Structure formats: structure tokens, C-alpha cells
Amino acid sequence: MIFRQLFDPVSSTYSYLLASRKGGEALIIDPVLERVDRYLQLIHELDLKLVKAVDTHLHADHITGLGALRDKTHCITVMGEQTKADVVSMRLCDNDKLTIEGLSLDVIYTPGHTDDSYSFVLPDRVFTGDTLLIRGTGRTDFQNGDPRAQFESIFGRLLKLPDSTLVFPAHDYKGDTVSTIGEERAFNPRLQVTSADEYADLMNNLKLSNPKMMDVAVPANMNVGMNQANVMRHGWALTAQQALSVVGLGDVALIDLRENAERQRNGTIPGSLHVPYPSLEESIGAGGMLHELASSTRKRLLFYCAFGERSAMAVQAAHDAGLPLAFHIEGGIDAWKKAEGPIGH
Template sequence: MIFRQLFEPLSSTYTYLLGCEETGQAILIDPVVVAMDRDLAEVRRLGLTLAYTVDTHIHADHITAALELKRTVGSKIVAPAHDCLPCADIGLEEGQPFRAGSIELQPLHTPGHTDGHFAYLLGERVFTGDALLIDGCGRTDFQNGDADTLYKSVREKLFTLPEDVLVYPAHDYNDRRVSTIAQEKKRNPRLGEARSLDEFKQIMAGLNLPYPKFIDYAVPGNRQCGVCPSGLPENLEKYCRQMTDSPQG
């Protein structure tokens, strides 16, 4: 299997490129619209054809490239079935593997950051989205997030995976690229094994994070699989510049 980890610095998002060497099919996990030209260039450089985009959840900090990639190269849009997105071609459910050539993703419903959040297990790798970050986790104060639920998702689903499974998150803000289940169980300051549920809830309640500056545009846009709204404030136009300049509209 061909594997690349790609970083989009504006939203500090990791996009993952998976390629089947037998069929030439490629998957992009959590693609970002401002970086779609880079992603397509990498797919082509590797001699692959983009067959699918897969999102872990409805993002609040960037616009997914799923729709624009479908318009540009015909890739199919794959998303959690829980979110009932009419624009998705394929809805994923836990217990039903998703295959592209020799690549087989095992969807894991890991709600808590959002109610429809999924992680994807691929052999010795797990793509954890925002449910589990390196030494952290996604916030739980919007999009039907819930600290109790996230704690259960991480401790009962992700932390029960083999300890040498590599953890690839959707974001990192400190130039870190990968962790392991063992490392997160041991030292994650929010969700590690030393933390009780009550302690985790206190931590999350005390974060006092600012209201996400792009959420009011990103969430409705991502419910349409990646549509940038018109009339964006000037300071937020950079989040959609790729789509604004796109010949597809």
C-alpha cells in the first residue's frame, strides 16, 4: 500500500493519501479544499487515480474538498451514514468494512467530539479524526459533542486496539505526526489511563475555548460535502480561496 501524510497549515489538518498498488485506486481521508491541487498533484505523481474521499466527521474548522474533487476527477464521496448527508455517495457504518482495491478500512463510530464522528482502522494504523489527538482530543462543546460520550469512545474503542497500532490524528498544532495507542494510553493528559471520567469532564468543562471563528460557515458547507458560502468576511476568505477560484464554481 502507498501511504502519504499531508499537512494543511491554515487549519493544521492532516490529510491521508492511501493508494492500492494493484488497482491504482486512491483514497483521501479528510481532504481540505484549499489544498486540493496539492493533493491531486500527489495522486498523479504516484500514478494513482483518486477513487474516493472519506471524511471522519463534519468539520468545523475547514471546508472539505470532497465535492470539488468529485467535480474535478469524479471521485465518490464517502461519509459516516450517521450524518445522513444527501450529497454522499456512500455512507459508512461500524461493522461494515469499506474497500478500495486491496485497502480495507474498518469504520469505528467514535462520537463525543461530534455525534457522527468516525475513526478508521487500517491494519496497524488508525485514523482517529478529532476523537483522539496526540496528547489531547477534540473539544466537546458543539455539534452535539459530549464529554461522557467521547471518554467512552476513546477508552472502550480506541484504547482497546493493540498497543502498537499507530495513531494518525486529523490535527496537530505542535509539528507532531504520529503516536501509538500505547503512548496515548500512558501519557495523554486528558484521556490517559490515569484519568477518571469525572476528571476528564472537569478538564473539558474548564477549557474555556473561544467560539470557533469559521464554524458558522464550515458546518453548513460541509453538510453539503464542501460548499463555501457567498459573502464570507474578508478575514475568512482564505479558508475557501481554492473553491472561490475554481472553474467549477
């Protein structure tokens, strides 16, 4: 496995780049906007293809690099389903899998620091965001934080992992880079409590000042959705209502870009072909399935995903590949459901 821990000294943020092999797919956890060029340089040097950019929660101390990485690499943006961010390509929930080629991380909902906090687990390590820090825990006094929820996230979920599990947090302010579950259980001063009430009393009396970047970072991080004006300007976007009127016509091929887990959880539009977004480039290229379908039958390709971000990128890619009859459903299957479109399973 390729693993890199990257540091932003301004916000004391750790970001993590993972891939199963050189030349393969990669994901990055908790990227910082100001470090995006460095990430891209490293990705190029390691001959990787960034396919997912993930935030453990809505950050208050730095502006996320999710949007910039998506715009520069066409990767998928990923957060938990509780996020207040306007648009992310994929929303995860508890017990999901976060996957790329050769790697699968277990998804654990660990609220408390914020109400959208998640941790991601590999067999030998866990990425804890701000829920569990090295010899500390994330504050719980804003962004719908809840010390009792955090107590349960830590004692009921994270500390149930094997003691040897490496702990990689989103921040450290003392220069520590890694710990273990066993070390934190034994030596983390905030975990030497006997009840949720005792933990809540401790956390409610920290009297911390607000993060310096909070008033800038939180609004910015709630607005990371892709500007889809180019797709709309060219007339390549259909509203869900417009899509309802053309789905089922013989010259329209519906293309579902989501992953299997999303399809199983949220259903599909009946009659859809499944082309997961990471395989799109191959499928729309010469000789690919969608290229042949569009070229030989003159069918209109109607892409959709969860919220419209992947499909907007897919439309642009299809037109760039010489497929002029490509469109997408604005707002994805979320908008389709709100328009009372039929759903299959």
C-alpha cells in the same frame, strides 16, 4: 502500500492518501478544499485513481475537499451515517468496512467530538479524526459533542487497539505527526482520568473559543451534494414515483451501483443487475456488459445508488459513452423506500 500524510498549515489539518499499489485505486481521508489541486497533482504523479474521498466527521475549522474532488475525479464521497451533510455518495456505520482495491479499513463509530465522528483502522494504524489527538482529544462543546460519549469512544474502543498501533489524527497544532496507542495511554494528559465523570468535568471546563472558520465551514460542509441540474435539465432523472411506474417493463434494466455491504444492509430493488460504481467505466465502454446490453436490446438503463449521487455521475458517463437511453432514480434507494417501492434481499 502507498501512504502519504499531507498538511494544511492554515487549519493545521492532516489529510491521508492511501493506495495498495502504484497505478491502483486510492482513497483520501479528511481532504481540505484549498489543497485539492495539490492532492490531484500527487495522485497524477503516483499514477493513482482516486475512488473515495472520506471525512471522519463534519469539520468546523475548514471547508472539506469532498465535493471538489468528486466533481474533478468522479470519486465517491463517504461519511458516517449520522452526518448532517446533505448528500454523500456512501454512508458508513459501525463495524462496516471501507474498501478500495487491495485495502480494507475497519470502520469504528467514535462519537464525542461530534455525533458523526468515525475512526478507520488498518492492522498497524488508526485514523482517529478529532476523537483522539496527539497528547490531546477533540473538544466536545459543540456539534452535539458529548464528553461521556467521547470517553467511551476512546477508552472503550480506541485504547483497546494494540499499543503499537500508529495514531494518525486529523489535526495537530504543535508539529507532531504520529503517535501510538500506547504512547497516548501513557502520556496524553487528558487520558489520565479514572472515570467518565472526571473526563466530562475536564472537558466541560476547557473554556475554548470557537474555531475561526466555524460559521463558514459548518454550513458549507453541510452542503456538499453534487449539483444535479445538468442531469435533470436533460431529462435523465426519474423521481422514485416515476421509477415505480416503469420498473418491471421489458425495456428497462435496473442497475444497482452500490457496494455489496450497502446492498446487504439496505436491500435492493428486485430485478437489479449489480454493477459497482468503480467498475462502471469498463462496463459502459465498448465490449462492456452494459454497453452490449443497451446496444443489442435497446433497453433503457436505469441506474440507482444510495442517495442519487453515484447514479447521476453514472448517467452522465453513460451518455458520454454513447448510450443515450440512460437514466437514474433521483434520491436513490433512499427515495425509493420513501415512495414505498418494493425491496428485496
